Amino acid sequence: THLLSEHTVIDLPTGVVAFQMDTCDPKVSAIAVASGGHIYVYKNMRPFYKFTLPTLNIEPAELEVWNQAKEDKIDMSSMKEVLESIRTEVGESNLSSRSQRFLMLEPEELEEFVHVHKQFPLKRQTVVTCLSTMKKSMAEDDAVSCLVLGTENKDVYVLEPDAFTILAAMTVPSVPAFLNVTGLFDVEYRIIVACRDGILYTLKRGFKTGRLCVELLSQPVGLLRVKNTVVVGCMDQTLSCFSMKGRNLWTIKLESSIVAMETIDITYLGIQLIVIALSNGLIQLYQDKYLVDVVPAEDVVTGIKFGRYGREENTLIMTTRGGGLIIKILKRTAKFDPKNLTPGPPAAQHMKLSVPKKTKLFVDQTMHERENAVRMHRSFQHDLYRLRLNTARSYVKVLTSSLTPVSTGGSDPLKLSAQIQGLGPVFRLRLEIQNTSTDKPSTNLFFTFHCDVRIYRVDKTFIPIPFLAPGLLYSSATKVECVSELGISDVIKVFVLRENEGVPLITAIINMPISEGMMSSY
Amino acid sequence: MGLFSKLASLLGFKRKEASILVVGLDNSGKSTIINHFKSEEDKTIDIVPTVGLNVEKFKVKSLGFIAFDMSGQGRYRNLWEHYYQDVNGIIFVVDSSDSLRIIVAKDELDMMLQHKDIKDRNIPILFFANKMDLREALSSVKVSQALGLDNMKSKSWHICASNALTGEGLQEGVEWITDQLKYMVEQNKR
Numbered sequence: 001t002h003l004l005s006e007h008t009v010i011d012l013p014t015g016v017v018a019f020q021m022d023t024c025d026p027k028v029s030a031i032a033v034a035s036g037g038h039i040y041v042y043k044n045m046r047p048f049y050k051f052t053l054p055t056l057n058i059e060p061a062e063l064e065v066w067n068q069a070k071e072d073k074i075d076m077s078s079m080k081e082v083l084e085s086i087r088t089e090v091g092e093s094n095l096s097s098r099s100q101r102f103l104m105l106e107p108e109e110l111e112e113f114v115h116v117h118k119q120f121p122l123k124r125q126t127v128v129t130c131l132s133t134m135k136k137s138m139a140e141d142d143a144v145s146c147l148v149l150g151t152e153n154k155d156v157y158v159l160e161p162d163a164f165t166i167l168a169a170m171t172v173p174s175v176p177a178f179l180n181v182t183g184l185f186d187v188e189y190r191i192i193v194a195c196r197d198g199i200l201y202t203l204k205r206g207f208k209t210g211r212l213c214v215e216l217l218s219q220p221v222g223l224l225r226v227k228n229t230v231v232v233g234c235m236d237q238t239l240s241c242f243s244m245k246g247r248n249l250w251t252i253k254l255e256s257s258i259v260a261m262e263t264i265d266i267t268y269l270g271i272q273l274i275v276i277a278l279s280n281g282l283i284q285l286y287q288d289k290y291l292v293d294v295v296p297a298e299d300v301v302t303g304i305k306f307g308r309y310g311r312e313e314n315t316l317i318m319t320t321r322g323g324g325l326i327i328k329i330l331k332r333t334a335k336f337d338p339k340n341l342t343p344g345p346p347a348a349q350h351m352k353l354s355v356p357k358k359t360k361l362f363v364d365q366t367m368h369e370r371e372n373a374v375r376m377h378r379s380f381q382h383d384l385y386r387l388r389l390n391t392a393r394s395y396v397k398v399l400t401s402s403l404t405p406v407s408t409g410g411s412d413p414l415k416l417s418a419q420i421q422g423l424g425p426v427f428r429l430r431l432e433i434q435n436t437s438t439d440k441p442s443t444n445l446f447f448t449f450h451c452d453v454r455i456y457r458v459d460k461t462f463i464p465i466p467f468l469a470p471g472l473l474y475s476s477a478t479k480v481e482c483v484s485e486l487g488i489s490d491v492i493k494v495f496v497l498r499e500n501e502g503v504p505l506i507t508a509i510i511n512m513p514i515s516e517g518m519m520s521s522y
Numbered sequence: 523m524g525l526f527s528k529l530a531s532l533l534g535f536k537r538k539e540a541s542i543l544v545v546g547l548d549n550s551g552k553s554t555i556i557n558h559f560k561s562e563e564d565k566t567i568d569i570v571p572t573v574g575l576n577v578e579k580f581k582v583k584s585l586g587f588i589a590f591d592m593s594g595q596g597r598y599r600n601l602w603e604h605y606y607q608d609v610n611g612i613i614f615v616v617d618s619s620d621s622l623r624i625i626v627a628k629d630e631l632d633m634m635l636q637h638k639d640i641k642d643r644n645i646p647i648l649f650f651a652n653k654m655d656l657r658e659a660l661s662s663v664k665v666s667q668a669l670g671l672d673n674m675k676s677k678s679w680h681i682c683a684s685n686a687l688t689g690e691g692l693q694e695g696v697e698w699i700t701d702q703l704k705y706m707v708e709q710n711k712r
Contacts, residue, residue, distance in 0.1 A: 268597060311549055312623060313596060329626055332596055333633070 007047065011036035015131030019145045021161045027142050034128035034149060039159075051164045053151060056124040058096055061086050063122055066098075070118045076110040096124040126153035132179040136161065137186040146185050150176030156193060156203060156210075158185060172201045172210035178223035180230070190244075192230055194220040200230065200242070213246045222261030226272050233258040233276065241289065250289045256280040262304040266314055271336060275316065277301035283318070285336070292336040299324055412442045414468075418494055418508045424515025425482040429458075431494060431508075432475045435468040442468040445505070447476070450493040455484040456512070458492070465496070482515040489514045539586040540703045543605050545634070546615030547627050548594035551652040554686035555615060556580075556591045559696070574598060575605075585700050589613075599630065606639035610706070611699050612647045616665055618683070619656040624668045631669055635677070646702035648695050649681040655688070678702060 015034040020027060021043070031042045041049040065082050068074040074082075083099050092100065098117055105113055130150040135143050146167060147159040154175055158168040167185065174195035183189030183205075191203040193210060198219050201210030214230070222233035229249060230242045237258070240251040256278040264273040264285065274286045281300050285293040299320035309315035314330035369376065413436045421428040435442050445465040449458045459479035468474060480492065489512045495504035544552045553569045559580040572593040580587050590605050592598070612634075616627050634640055651665040660668070662683040671679060680698045684691035 310620075310622065311547075312626065327622065329623070331629060332599055 007040075007042065009033055009035045009040065011038075014128055015149070017131050017133050017147070019133045019147065019161065020142055021144065023144060032131065032147055034131040037125040037127055039128065039131070039147065039149065039164075041164075049164060051159065053126055053128065053157075054166070056126060056153060058122055058124050059086055059090055059094065062095060062099055066118065066122045069114050076107070076114070079114070080110065096122055098122060126151045126155070128152075130176055130179050132181050134158065134181040134189060134191075135184050137184055139184060148179055148181050148191060150179055150193065156191060170203050170208055170210065172203070173197075173212075174199060178220060180223050180225050182225060192223065192225065194223040194232065198234075200232065200246075202244075213244075214242050214248075216240070221258050222276075224261055224263050224274060226263055226274060231261075231263075231274055233261050239274070239276065239286070239289075252286075252289050254278060254284070256282070259300060259302055260304045260318075262306050262316075264306045264314075264316070266330065266336075268313075269336070273336065275304055275306065277304055277318065287336055295328070297326060301326070412440075412445075412498075412505055413437045414442065414496060414506055416494070416496060416506050416508050418510050420480075420510060420512060424513070427480045427482070427512070427515075428477055429480045429492070429494075429510070430475060430477045431463075432473055433465060433468065433496065434473050435470045437470050439470055441470060444499045445496055446499065448495050448497060449478075450495065451480075452490050455482060455488065455490045456492060457481045457483050480512075482512075487514060539588060540610040541588040541590065541608065542611040542613055542699070543602070543609040544589055544591045544613045544615065545602050545630075546594050546613075546650075546652075547617065547620075547623055547630070548596070549620075550594060550615040550617040550627075551650075551686040552594060552613075552615045553591055555613070555650060555652070555684070555692060556589050558686060558689045558692055559587075559589075571595065572598075575601060582696050583700050585703065602634065603637055603639070606634070606637055609645065610703055612640075612645055613650065613695075613699070614647055615650045615652050616669070617653055618651040618662070618665050619653045619659040621658070621660060621668075624660075624665065628669050635674065644706075645677060646699055646706070647677050647679045648699045649679065650684045650686075650691070650695055651681060652684050652686055654683040654691065655685045 013033050013035045016031065018029045018031050021030045021041075028044060030048060033040045033042070037053045039051040040047065041051070062083065065074065065079055065086075069079060080103065083095070083103055086099075087095055087103065095103075102110065102113060128149050129152055132148045133145045134148050135145045137143070144161050146161055148156065149159070150156050150172075152175055154171055154173065156170045156172060156176060156179070157166050159165070160167050170191075172193050172195060174197040176193045177196050178194040180192040180194075181189065182191075185205075187205075189205050192213065193201045193203060194216075195201060196219065198216040199212060200214040200216065200220075200223075202213045203210050214232075216232060216234055218234035218236035218238070220232050221235055224231045226241075228244060230244070232240050232242065234240065235257065237254045237256065238251050239254060239258070241249040243249055254276070258276055259279050260277040262275050264275050266273070271287060273292065276284045276286065277297070277300070278284065279300055281297050283295040283297055283301060283304075284291055285295070297318065297320065299322045301318045302321050303319040305317045307315065309317060309327065312329050316328040316330070318326040318328070320326065415434045415436050417432045419430040419432075421430060431447060442465075445468065447463040447465060449461055451458060457480070459481070463476050463478065465476070466474065492510045492512055494508040494510065496506045497504050544556060546552050548571065553572050553576065556576075556578050557565055557569060559582065560578060561580070572591060572595075574593055575598075576591040578589045578591055580589065590609070592602050592605070614627075614631060616624065618624075649662075649666070649669070649671070651660070651662040653659055654662075662681050666672070666681045671681065680695065682691045682695045682698075684695065686692065
């Protein structure tokens with residue numbers, strides 16, 4: 001391939017489409033390039049026609065100011081003041097581009113700017129933002145098609161292909177960013193417009209305004225139609241599919257942000273795929289939401305087109321950021337099988353759960369909750385505070401009475417753990433004590449017990465503790481007998497005390513199990 | 523049928539007939555090449571894209587050919603493999619001016635060479651780098667490089683640049699395949 005012809009466009013191009021202008025033989029497609037406020041039509045590699053968007057109404061006050069400037073009746077500072085006041089009144093976007101430019105200039109440049117421009121009539125022009133085509137009355141591949149374009153002024157126009165008159169003008173509530181057209185102009189058509197405010201609108205034949213279809217979570221970066229669904233790529237790296245009524249059918253999160261999108265319609269396989277160029281240089285092919293193939297590209301692909309190229313039916317043509325052109329031809333034997341590439345969510349996820357109907361009780365409860373929301377919240381908060389207070393109180397109590405099995409403060413950091421072994425009526429109470437300090441040994445400590453003497457009898461009520469070296473685990477044991485015959489259980493408290501001191505260093509509370517031996521005697 | 527041909531068939535000369543398969547992408551010039559070998563009265567003036575296949579008979583240097591002129595269109599290419607089993611030679615036609623689709627031709631060639639009916643048989647393959655008259659046509663060396671013919675060791679092959687409209691280069695190629703087929707017949711007799 002080599003460059004066939006080159007044309008310079010004055011402004012940045014915003015859209016390129018090829019379309020069939022007339023029914024004359026031989027059928028030669030024309031190329032329409034949208035740029036600024038014009039559409040340039042090329043035929044046989046030569047400029048053919050230039051269509052200019054209709055001018056918009058200018059604020060009378062603004063026109064008045066420029067008329068005065070033309071006759072040199074107004075000085076620069078007052079002119080700037082007046083224009084600024086008009087701007088605050090009608091908004092920046094409703095001023096003509098000349099006034100917008102004027103207000104941006106430095107004071108010393110104003111004089112020259114006005115001098116250069118004042119001779120020409122003031123015009124306010126809008127800019128084409130997106131361009132598409134629609135077949136006029138026949139659905140054949142080489143049938144005549146109309147141009148469909150969206151403008152900065154929130155209008156959507158349909159142009160007649162021969163004379164370039166506006167056949168239909170419609171408005172949407174925001175600036176269109178992408179257009180997707182289906183149907184025939186003379187029969188029935190539907191235009192899906194993705195706007196800059198992240199909302200999709202649908203336009204139908206005979207309607208002047210767009211109907212809200214979908215509110216997206218993010219700004220759209222691509223709009224496609226696959227069968228009867230709309231697929232939108234968003235700035236938040238997601239690909240979503242919507243039904244024509246606006247219901248979200250699926251959304252998938254992509255690994256990187258989307259740069260370009262295109263549909264692949266393989267007729268002999270009867271499938272439609274979505275191809276997405278990602279900013280990490282991968283080209284991903286999706287069938288519905290299942291990834292069927294990944295093609296790495298050497299560079300970030302910025303534009304994709306799929307269709308017939310020369311004699312080859314299924315060709316994917318891509319342009320890269322670095323200015324490269326990649327042509328890929330689909331293999332005749334290619335198969336797209338989603339199952340062996342991506343498992344996707346399990347089938348159970350798609351099963352509908354049989355949710356029972358809302359009962360009257362549920363409805364009443366909902367109503368009650370809705371009406372008394374504030375009161376319920378308050379009482380919940382009240383209870384929560386009480387709970388927290390009780391917890392804090394108990395904690396303080398535990399701290400003050402050294403009821404914890406770990407003592408941290410003071411001179412002796414100790415850890416105590418107690419175990420009950422046996423089934424009863426005779427238990428073995430095993431105690432383990434450890435000095436958790438790094439260098440300070442503990443001396444003159446002993447264990448003692450407190451329990452209900454009607455239920456338990458402790459064999460050794462006083463166990464002296466040997467010299468506790470830091471870090472080592474010491475264990476001692478005693479026999480405990482359950483003397484009650486009622487089959488009840490109680491707690492035994494174990495204290496660690498220092499000789500000649502009344503307050504225990506640590507306490508362990510042991511919940512005794514029910515004596516099995518007693519139970520068997522019943 | 524004349525007396526002489528009856529006599530010839532009795533003596534066993536009639537068996538000198540080879541079936542060859544003519545394949546290649548659509549618009550590469552297969553039917554035009556076959557048309558060139560047909561006798562004057564059978565020649566068609568305008569060649570239309572082949573649908574399915576055409577079977578043509580012609581004679582070069584006392585060897586009769588039955589040529590299966592396959593359609594090269596994508597949707598008919600899966601017919602090729604059904605004829606691999608009982609062919610004696612293959613003619614693969616490449617449009618040397620279509621540098622973009624040479625990769626597609628290579629793909630089809632590789633698939634053919636991997637096919638079970640072709641893989642283990644020594645079948646002579648003749649390549650025509652057709653449309654050599656066009657300005658943007660690649661040379662036969664470049665075409666053989668693009669098709670990766672250097673790596674094809676198991677088959678005897680030959681490539682020649684051709685122009686099917688004037689018949690340039692066709693005779694040379696067909697003489698090569700005739701010699702190959704005759705040689706193989708002799709090999710089989712031993």
